[in-house]
Amino acid sequence: AQTVTQSQPEMSVQEAETVTLSCTYDTSENNYYLFWYKQPPSRQMILVIRQEAYKQQNATENRFSVNFQKAAKSFSLKISDSQLGDTAMYFCAFMKSRFTGANSKLTFGKGITLSVRP
């Protein structure tokens, strides 16, 4: 079974600064997907960024980038130029990549609460 661990329950960052959120996972799979989801106070789950394990290049989406270390099973999210709207819970998630329906479930970490201070 896969597990996703987010050991930091909360973090705080000053507006315009950079923050890194940590995530580790455990799996025996070789190919899989990793995700970061954002859940603002509105409760809506929003996909921030996705990484395919077979791709060595780290994914980036505007101010969001990841540091994917496959051997270490580590998947951290870096938010640059933090904005007040980044205040939210952030969830790291894992999904197997084999193309069978039963593998399409997301396994989530416990989440981290990020507060951006003005």
Add this chain to the structure above:
Amino acid sequence: DTAVSQTPKYLVTQMGNDKSIKCEQNLGHDTMYWYKQDSKKFLKIMFSYNNKELIINETVPNRFSPKSPDKAHLNLHINSLELGDSAVYFCASSQGTSGYNEQFFGPGTRLTVL
């Protein structure tokens, strides 16, 4: 236009009652999911349907019964509600069952059992 919608958004009910939550997606996706987010914000998959067929059924009490009348709808019926069922229930959908296909989430239904 709303992509994945859920009704109701809030549901307060007494223990022992039966209730349903409805989910609809207008994205043309073929796969739909139910996730539960507990009071500690932990999210866990409950069920998934692909083309109206159940493909994921996690360890969920059989008081929970999903129903997919068509590819655009996935409803969740809960019998004999218990205090521990209080949570936020999220519906999601995707085109296909690969991690390549983004799962789009609905706004969630906050269920409170008194």
